[in-house]
Amino acid sequence: MSERTDYLDLDTKDETFLDATELVLNMGPQHPSTHGVLRVILKLDGEKVLGTECIIGYLHRGVEKIGENRTYTMFNPYVDRMDYVAAVSNGLGYCETVEKLLNVEAPPRAQYLRVILTELCRIASHQVWLGTHALDIGAITPLFYCFRDREDILRIFEKYCGARLTTHAFRIGGCIYEAYDGFEQDCKKFCEVFLPKLDEYEELLTTNRIWVERTKGVGILNPEDCIALGVTGPVLRASGVKWDLRKAQPYESYKNFDFEIPTGVNGDTYDRYLVRIEEMRQAVRIIRQAVDGLPAGPIMAKVPKVIKPPVGEVYHSIEAPKGELGYFIVSDGSTQPYRVRVRPPSFVNLQALDKMVRGLLVADVVAVIGTLDIVLGEVDR
Amino acid sequence: MPEEPKGPAPVSPPAGGEEPPAATSPVPSKTVVQQPVAAPKPEAAAASKPEPAKAAEPVPGEKAAAPAVAKPAAPAAKPAPKPEGPKPEPWESELVTRLRHEHGSGIHEASTYLGQKYLVVDKAILHDILMRLRDDERFDYCVDITAVHYPKREEQFDILYILYSFPQNERVRVKTQIKDGDSVHTAVDIWETANWLEREVYDMFGISFDGHPDLKRILLPDGWKGHPLRKDYPILQQDQEWVKINLGIESGQ
Numbered sequence: 192m193s194e195r196t197d198y199l200d201l202d203t204k205d206e207t208f209l210d211a212t213e214l215v216l217n218m219g220p221q222h223p224s225t226h227g228v229l230r231v232i233l234k235l236d237g238e239k240v241l242g243t244e245c246i247i248g249y250l251h252r253g254v255e256k257i258g259e260n261r262t263y264t265m266f267n268p269y270v271d272r273m274d275y276v277a278a279v280s281n282g283l284g285y286c287e288t289v290e291k292l293l294n295v296e297a298p299p300r301a302q303y304l305r306v307i308l309t310e311l312c313r314i315a316s317h318q319v320w321l322g323t324h325a326l327d328i329g330a331i332t333p334l335f336y337c338f339r340d341r342e343d344i345l346r347i348f349e350k351y352c353g354a355r356l357t358t359h360a361f362r363i364g365g366c367i368y369e370a371y372d373g374f375e376q377d378c379k380k381f382c383e384v385f386l387p388k389l390d391e392y393e394e395l396l397t398t399n400r401i402w403v404e405r406t407k408g409v410g411i412l413n414p415e416d417c418i419a420l421g422v423t424g425p426v427l428r429a430s431g432v433k434w435d436l437r438k439a440q441p442y443e444s445y446k447n448f449d450f451e452i453p454t455g456v457n458g459d460t461y462d463r464y465l466v467r468i469e470e471m472r473q474a475v476r477i478i479r480q481a482v483d484g485l486p487a488g489p490i491m492a493k494v495p496k497v498i499k500p501p502v503g504e505v506y507h508s509i510e511a512p513k514g515e516l517g518y519f520i521v522s523d524g525s526t527q528p529y530r531v532r533v534r535p536p537s538f539v540n541l542q543a544l545d546k547m548v549r550g551l552l553v554a555d556v557v558a559v560i561g562t563l564d565i566v567l568g569e570v571d572r
Numbered sequence: 573m574p575e576e577p578k579g580p581a582p583v584s585p586p587a588g589g590e591e592p593p594a595a596t597s598p599v600p601s602k603t604v605v606q607q608p609v610a611a612p613k614p615e616a617a618a619a620s621k622p623e624p625a626k627a628a629e630p631v632p633g634e635k636a637a638a639p640a641v642a643k644p645a646a647p648a649a650k651p652a653p654k655p656e657g658p659k660p661e662p663w664e665s666e667l668v669t670r671l672r673h674e675h676g677s678g679i680h681e682a683s684t685y686l687g688q689k690y691l692v693v694d695k696a697i698l699h700d701i702l703m704r705l706r707d708d709e710r711f712d713y714c715v716d717i718t719a720v721h722y723p724k725r726e727e728q729f730d731i732l733y734i735l736y737s738f739p740q741n742e743r744v745r746v747k748t749q750i751k752d753g754d755s756v757h758t759a760v761d762i763w764e765t766a767n768w769l770e771r772e773v774y775d776m777f778g779i780s781f782d783g784h785p786d787l788k789r790i791l792l793p794d795g796w797k798g799h800p801l802r803k804d805y806p807i808l809q810q811d812q813e814w815v816k817i818n819l820g821i822e823s824g825q
Contacts (some may be wrong), residue, residue, distance in 0.1 A: 248791035253807075255776075256800055260807045291686060296660060418712050418738065421765030432738070439741050501658065503685050506734055506745065508715070519734065521720055530801075534734070535717040542768045571791060 213241060216553075220249050223329045224557040227567030231544070231556065243545045247538075250571035258531030263289050263363060263498040266531065271357040273533065274569040276319045278311035279348075280511040282361045287442060288507040288518040289363045291494075292500035301365035301490040302435055302444040306530045307378060307481045308351070308360055309443075310474040314385070315344045316512035316564075317467050321392060324464075324561035328405045340388050343381050343547035350377070364494035370485075378482045382475045389471055396464070406460035410547040412457055420546065421539045423513025426563060429466045430458030436510035448480045460562040467564075499526055513537050515566055533572060537565040633701070656675045660685040667709055672702065690745035698748045699757040702733060705760050711735040711744060714763035717770055723803045728752045729779055733759065750779070758784040776801035 219230040228249035234241040254273060258266045270285045271278035283305055290296065297305065322337035345355040350371050352360045360366065396402045412422065414430045425436060435452045437445040453469035455462030500522040508517030514536030521530040540563050547563075548556045660683040666680040671691070678701075681692035693701050706713040715734040722728055727749040736743050750756060758781040759766040770781045771790040778799035781787055789796065795818075797811045815821060 248789075251791045253800060256807055258804075259801075294686065416764075419764045421714055421763065421769075434738060501701070503660075504659065504720075505686060505688060506716075506743070515715065517716060517734070518730070519716065519718060530720045532716070532718040534718075538768065538772075539765060542765060 202362070218556070220246075225560060225567075226323060226565060227570075227571070229541075229560070229565070229567055233553065233562075235558065237552065238547050240551055240553065240556060243548055243556070245541060245544060247541070247567070248571050250567050254572040255531050255533060257529055260437065260527065262526045263500070263528060265529070267361075267363065268357070268359045270361055270533075272568060273535065273572055274316075274511065274513065274516075274537065274566045275356060276566055277316040277417045278357045279308050279360055280316075280509065280516060282359060283309050283443075284507070284511065284518050285514045286361045286363050287509065288505060288520050289498065289500065290494075291505045291507050292489045292503060292520060292522055293363070293498065295364060295492045295493060295494055297365040297443070297492055299412045299444065299486045299491070300488045301361075304366050304370060304490065305361060305483045306443050306445065306448070307478055307485075308348070308358075310477045310481070311344045311378070311381075312469050313474045313512045315341050317471050318344075320467065320512075320561075320564045321464075324558075324564075325396065325402075327557045327561045328402065330396065330399070330402060333392055336388065336392060336395070340385060347374070347377050347381065349375070350394045362491070363498055365491040366487070367491070369490060375482050375485065378478055382479050386472070386475060389468065393468060397468075403461065405554075405558055406464060406562075407523060408457070409460045409551065409555050410562060411457065411459045412543060412547055416546060417458070417541070420543045422514070422543050424461055424510070424512070424536055424540065424564075425466045425470060426514070426540055426543070428452065429455035431456055431462040436508060436515060442507075442509055444481070445477075448477045448486065450476050460558055463562045465479050497526055499524060508534065511536055513566070513569070514540055535569045535572060537563075537567075537569040538572075541565050541570055614769050629788050658686055663689050671704070674704075675701065688743065688745065691745055692747045692749070695748045695750050695754070695756060696730075698746070699759070699762075701746060702735075702759055702762050705735060705744070705746070709737070711737045711742075713738060714759065714769075715743070717759065717766055719773050719779055719782050719801075721777060721801065721803045723802060725749075726751065729754075729777060730772070731756060731779065755780040755782050760784055775799070778802065 214235045216233045216235055217230065218233055220228040222229075225231065228353075229247040230249070232244040232246065234243070252272075254269060257269055258263040261269070267282065267285060270281040274281050286297075316365065318337040318341040322334035325331075325333040348358050348360070349355045351374065352358050352368050360368070364562075412420075412426065412430050414432050417427045417430045419430060422430075423434075431454055433452050433454050436442070437450075438452055450473045451469075453466045453473065455466050502522055502524045504519065504521040506517060506519040508515045510516075516536055517534030519530075519532035519534065520528050523529040544559060544563060547559050551559070584760065597648060611765070663682045663684045668679070668691075672679050672682075675693070675697050676699040679691060680693040680694065681690075683690060690699070713736045715736050716732075718732050719735075720730040720732070722730065729750050729752070731750060732747050733746040734743065735746065748756065758770060760770065760781075761783070767784070767786065768790060770784055773779055774781065774784075774787055775789040776799055777789055788794065792800070795811075796814055798805055798809065800809075810823070812823070815823065
C-alpha cells in the first residue's frame with residue numbers, strides 16, 4: 192500500500208494535527224467513488240487528510256496522437272469518447288474548431304439544432320453528476336430519479352442520430368441529420384416534464400439535513416485559487432466568478448438566447464450543487480427558446496468533400512458541462528491535422544483536488560471528487 | 573427507436589448470411605456456423621445507415637463526403653482552390669507596443685490569424701513576458717500549455733501558452749521555439765495550473781521545465797520510454813519492454 196512514498200513530499204504541518212504516525216492510504220483506481228479509474232494516494236493523520244497525490248493515465252488512449260493520424264472527418268467520432276457522458280459537447284467543440292480553421296460557419300438551423308442538443312446533453316451530464324455524487328454521499332434515491340429522467344434525453348438522441356451515448360451528432364460544417372418528425376414536440380415535452388422532476392431532486396436534497404451537513408463548507412475554493420488553478424465551469428461559478436463562455440465569447444447562436452449564469456457565494460460543495468441545479472433550469476430555458484425559434488433552411492454549410500484547411504493554427508473553446516473545453520488544431524494544409532490538442536476541463540479541474548481536501552476527512556474526499564464532476568475518459572484522453 | 577435497428581436486421585441477415593454458404597461450402601453444417609458470424613455485419617452497417625436516407629437536400633453532398641474521405645484522396649486535388657487561405661496579419665496594439673519597447677528584438681512576431689492574437693517571443697525572455705502579461709496586462713488565467721513538434725526545423729519545438737484575461741475578455745497565445753534537448757523556465761510560479769500542464773508536455777514531448785516542483789510523467793507510467801507526441805514516434809510504437817514486464821504480455825496491440 193505504501194510502496195511509493197516518493198510520491199509524497201508534502202510539507203504541510205499544522206499544530207492541530209495529531210502527532211501520530213502518518214498513514215499513506217491508497218484509494219482507487221478501482222473504487223466506486225472515484226468515478227472511473229482515478230487513483231488518489233492520501234496522506235493521512237488519523238482521519239485528517241494532510242495531502243493527496245493523483246495518479247492518472249489509466250484510461251490514456253492517446254487521443255491526440257490518433258488525431259494526427261486520421262483525417263479531420265475520421266477523427267470526429269473519436270472526440271465523443273473523451274467525455275463520454277457529454278459526447279455532444281465534445282463533438283461540438285471539435286467541429287467548431289475545424290470550421291474556424293476552414294473559415295466557414297454552420298447555417299442558422301444547424302446552429303439552433305446544435306444548441307438544443309448540446310443543452311440537452313448538459314442536462315444529461317449534470318444528471319449523471321447529481322446521481323453519482325449523491326450516491327457517494329449516501330443518498331441513493333437521486334441516482335434512480337436522475338437516470339430515469341436522463342433516459343428521456345437519451346431517447347431524443349437515439350431518435351435523432353441513432354446513438355445514445357457516443358452520438359457523433361454533428362459534422363464539420365453543420366449537422367448531417369435533419370430533425371426527425373416530432374423532434375420539437377419531444378424537446379418541448381421533455382422540458383415540461385423535467386422541470387417538476389428537478390424540483391423533486393431539490394426536495395430530496397436541498398434542505399436535507401444530511402446532505403447539507405455533508406456538503407456545506409466542504410471543499411471550499413476561493414475565486415483567486417480558482418483562477419490560479421485554471422478551474423472553469425460550475426466549479427468556478429460556484430466560487431462567485433460570473434464567467435461562462437456562452438456569454439463571454441458566444442459561439443453558435445447563444446447570443447440569441449436569454450439566460451442567466453448562476454453563481455454561488457461560498458465556493459463549497461453545496462454551492463456547486465446549487466449552481467449545477469440552476470444550470471439545468473437555464474438549459475431548459477435555452478432549449479425552449481431554441482425550439483420555438485428553430486429557423487428553416489439548410490443544415491450543412493458548403494464545405495469541401497475532402498476537408499483540407501489552409502495552413503494555420505487555431506484555438507477555440509466552448510462551455511462544456513464541466514468547464515472550458517478547448518481544441519487547439521494546427522493544420523499543415525493536408526487532410527490530416529498536424530497537431531490536435533484538447534484542453535480538457537476535467538484534467539485541469541482535478542488539479543484543484545489537493546487544495547480542496549487538505550485538512551478535511553477521508554469521507555469528504557469522496558464528496559469533493561464527486562463535486563468536481565470529473566470524467567476519467569477526458570482526464571486521461 | 574427499438575424498431576429502427578430491428579427493422580433491417582431480420583430482413584438482411586437471412587439474405588446475406590445464407591447465400592454465401594450455399595454458393596461456397598458444400599458442407600451443410602457450416603451454414604449454421606456462418607450465419608451468426610455474418611449476421612452482425614449487415615446489422616451494424618444497417619444501424620448506422622437508416623438516418624441519412626430520411627434527411628433533406630443538403631445531405632447527399634455530405635453523405636458523399638464521408639466515404640470520399642475514407643478512400644485515398646484521389647479526387648482531392650482538383651476542386652480545392654489552393655492559393656486561398658487567410659494569412660496572419662500584423663497585430664498592432666498598445667500592449668504590443670509596450671512589450672516591444674521593453675523587450676525590443678525579443679519579440680519576434682506579433683500577429684493575428686483569423687482574429688486570434690499571438691506573440692512569438694525569444695526563449696530567453698519568455699518567463700519575463702509571461703510574468704508581465706499576468707501582472708501588468710491582467711492575463712490572469714492560463715488556459716493551456718502545449719507543444720508542437722516540427723522535426724525538420726532546427727528549433728524543433730513550439731511551446732505555446734494560451735492565456736486569457738478575465739477583465740478584458742481577451743485571449744492571447746505566447747509561443748516560443750526551442751531546440752531538442754533545451755529546457756524552458758517553468759510557469760508554475762506564475763500560474764499554479766501550469767503544474768500538470770507542463771508535466772503533460774514533458775510526458776508527451778520530453779521537454780523539461782527548469783524549476784518545476786514535480787516534473788515527472790503524468791499520463792504514461794513512470795518507467796515508460798519515449799515521448800509519444802513527437803513526430804518520430806509512430807502511432808503503433810510502444811515500450812515493448814515495459815509492456816512485457818508490467819503486463820506480462822508480448823504486445824499491447
